[in-house]
Amino acid sequence: MDKVGETTLILDLTALEHNYNYLRSKVKPKTKFLGVVKAFAYGSDMIAIAQKLEQMGADYLAVAYVSEGVLLRKVGVGLPILVLHPLASNFDDLIENHLEPSLYSRNILNQFIETANAKNQKDYPIHIKFNTGLNRLGFDDTDVDFIAKEAKKTNGIKIVSCFSHLAASEDKNERNFSLNQINSFQNLSSTLMEKLGHTTMRHMLNTSGIINYPEAQFEMVRSGIGLYGYGNQAEIDAQLQPVATLKTIISQIHLIDANESIGYNRAFKSNKPIKSATLPIGHADGIGRQYGKGKGFVTINNKKAPILGNVCMDMIMVDVTDIECTEGDEAIVFGPQKSAENLAATANTISYEILTAISQRVKREVKNK
Template sequence: MSKVGETTLVLDLAALEHNYNYLRSKITPETKFLGVVKAFAYGSDMVAIAKKLEQLGADYLAVAYVSEGVLLRKTGVQLPILVLHPLASNFDDLIGYHLEPSIYSRNILNQFIEAAKEGEQNNYPVHIKFNTGLNRLGFSKDDVELIAEETKRSGCIKIVSAFSHLAASEDKNEQTFSLKQIESFKNLSSALMDRLGHAPMRHMLNTSGIINYPEAQFEMVRSGIGLYGYGNQVEIDAALKPVASLKTVISQIHQIEANESVGYNRAFKSNHPIKSATLPIGHADGIGRQYGKGKGFVTINNKKAPILGNVCMDMIMVDVTNIDCKEGDEAIVFGNEKSAEKFASGAGTISYEILTAISQRVKRVVTGI
């Protein structure tokens, strides 16, 4: 990749294609594939990612909120879009832009039926979310009869899928719990299909589920983090390619003498002479304060440069004492050589958090088109 002259998130669509093909290889040819592009496509570029997935042959997309789906529609994305957490206040937009809601409670079911009636809809596609143990959103087994009855009575909606979410698909120590969830979902979806008189698609597997529980792929799988290059397991990470690389540049270099401090609250104090570099990236760009005081580091000319003191809003200072570098040189926060997972682990968090935290003010550059 070419050098950057400012803080830039470089997005490699060739890496996305590699990851998509790898995950596709783990499922049967007839199993549908849903790409999760919520949260600006895990902090990258939702429109660019969605359009690439559409080109690659994905069957569905998923977003968290209606506004995300509206943006995709306005930019020309045609694939069916599942909205995972719709709110009643956005139902008019949801219907107007042909988005498909996850129906996860009695209240949301009743409110969406009313919205569909008002909009004179017929067989509007909806997805029924079952709670099998994550205890976040979803219907219980006691709701199956009501779901079927209300759906038939309304005449304005059609259940096109039933789904659930594994709580710990990446954790081999929780295999018993995951298998229990899968069995519970089988029973719930079967009971629903019996009462509906037709067979909606079923989907339960996330990225780690695709790898660890392929026998439960049903008619569709969903992948989010795996598409962006992370598999929650060392061996899977090795088979995937990070899509996003966060890079910045050295703005200024300082010689710090013994007993001098660096940054706010004098959080770093030097007991011997060092050299520091200031970089134009901070917590307003997604590099939280938890990465300060040496818990996070960047790479400059293939060498590790730990963060000195507190992370500022727009800047970090790093230790370049033993690095041959100059103002204008590139600094890599994460990318192919040092993954977002490795960067995040220094602060005791995960790749999802650092990826989705990258501010929209950071320039995006798309490559591998």
């Protein structure tokens, strides 16, 4: 077991490779694979994850914002990078770094064409985002003629893919909704390609989509959370390996008498003598206040230690009354044996939130590069 002397997020790239190979096995050999590395690669280490995905043979990467893609280019990542939510103010940087924009509205399409033409670009690769029911970003069916007309008016851009996003791919109760989304996307993409006079890549499936709707893999699939070890379904979680393990240590142990309180606002009051341990991790590190007051817990020497009282900015206090431990011992916040999904469930949230919330001040340690 890796020992830590401070709060550390340990990233195991062997687990990433396992997850990548598992998800790859679910699609046809010719289907391209896009790895989503936005939000610091779901709270881990965007550079290390992107470099490993490139090494393993991923075809594309995706980030949310241009600045994320620029960082990857600066460290030498050469894969095509799709920017899922580009803003017009960053188009110059996007083009300079050979990033590929997702264009989702008439306004953003026109602004990008104007920038590409001004920079004398030819056939600059763009991706068209269709809204088929998530109602977040995307063109709809009334925009297809407009997209084709604007694209054919200029040599500055070339539509290399069109895509959409399933709203509830993990929810079997929403299967009809998902199938309707897939059908809508198939119609929209076919109409657009017919009007353009050329074919494009198409991609719609996220991690749960890869598992539940393999018939809709088109030419490429996209995976985010699955690469990091979480599948949104218990049976899929069992096939994946969490990449990240968050550990910290016991800074101090206190003996608390009956009727004493612990932490801010005296949120915990003991009704009997207990033993508490203070750990150097708090809401500034990503452990939100919603995990306090006994909801969240850490694991110390293979035993559950519930959080006592309110989560502080830099510390939590946990109940170690029945745990044999000493100052300097490790505490596991989440990892392969106690997944981030399990911790998130204690506060009625999801693994995505706890993973992406881990602060950049937390030390990262990358294994098996």
